[in-house]
């Protein structure tokens with residue numbers, strides 16, 4: 001087993017969280033090495049929609065123009081259909097006094113997005129090594145993390161030392177598990193997602209669509225070039241039924257819903273159905289001596305509100321200055337600095353986590369979802385606010401007040 005000092009900071013994972021962290025660190029002059037088990041461009045199972053505010057970070061990273069040149073989709077807002085058929089439309093550009101970085105959200109294949117974003121980190125000065133799997137953390141005598149153990153494509157194991165290791169290795173983060181920080185959320189319903197790409201689905205517009213059904217939900221967006229991303233999310237209890245027959249399950253699920261089935265007449269599936277899940281995980285805290293977590297490795301909720309990519313990019317942007325400050329400091333300073341990172345994450349994402357929980361509960365209980373859609377179909381101002389919160393440019397506190405929530409979920413039951 002070889003051993004050498006690799007970098008001041010090793011980032012495990014070159015997805016949006018790892019790339020943004022590496023970019024922000026490199027910009028501060030930190031020597032940073034990204035390790036990813038995949039070879040880019042690589043795919044990631046996702047509904048492939050980005051909130052308008054994600055474009056702000058992509059613009060800062062100097063990659064937005066290149067992304068635009070790939071001809072991605074642009075979403076003006078979201079359309080939500082409840083089990084009872086009520087439809088609500090919320091738009092990003094609305095008369096609510098808030099404005100996002102842009103009036104639209106990007107919808108783009110992850111093969112394209114993640115590759116360009118990672119190259120943005122390289123341009124800023126980060127080094128990237130692909131096809132290297134991190135299998136464990138290396139520690140010094142006092143159990144402080146001081147590197148990673150890797151397995152290369154050549155089957156060779158190496159230990160690479162660093163002052164800090166960042167776990168940006170996604171949902172089932174090896175770094176988070178080795179640190180004992182990642183846990184499965186107990187309150188969150190366990191779900192499984194199926195995703196495929198299509199052409200020629202009828203009636204797809206510049207409004208991203210979410211259809212909530214009694215047994216899960218369905219989303220569709222155009223990701224550019226006439227390609228549609230179609231996602232179905234169902235309770236984990238269906239896993240056995242999905243088994244090896246993912247395509248058949250997918251087709252059956254759509255065929256059972258006439259309002260969807262009629263739109264798939266003549267449509268072509270151009271990628272096989274792929275599955276992932278269950279997803280609901282969270283970390284107790286997002287750091288340990290010598291290490292920190294970011295992106296899905298730190299927290300992952302349900303994909304319904306679709307802002308994991310923004311949280312990953314923003315998380316990297318938040319983490320980098322804390323890490324840069326902690327390098328070379330003693331343990332007491334480190335504790336204070338990295339606790340500051342945890343606090344900053346809570347301030348940044350805390351409201352959003354609450355909104356996600358409320359939306360998650362509404363999906364699980366059609367009574368509330370039906371009430372909400374009924375109200376939102378008549379109160380576009382409320383729909384616009386909710387979509388702006390999901391779009392990351394309206395503070396969650398705007399919708400997290402008892403009056404808004406009562407009007408949304410309860411009062412429609414008393415109106416005809």
Ligand SMILES: Cc1cc2nc3c(=O)[nH]c(=O)nc-3n(C[C@H](O)[C@H](O)[C@H](O)COP(=O)(O)OP(=O)(O)OC[C@H]3O[C@@H](n4cnc5c(N)ncnc54)[C@H](O)[C@@H]3O)c2cc1C
Nearest residue numbers: 013015016017037047048049134170193295296307308309
């Ligand atoms: C079904 C579904 C739909 C979603 N839809 C949306 C959506 O529409 N919009 C949205 O914003 N978010 C969506 N999300 C969430 C979004 O995909 C994630 O939040 C986002 O990808 C998180 O980025 P990340 O960089 O933390 O992790 P990832 O993108 O997962 O990247 C992790 C990287 O780490 C690498 N890696 C993993 N383990 C190791 C290891 N041991 N050694 C080395 N490298 C390793 C992987 O190869 C990968 O490149 C969805 C998620 C799911 C499951």
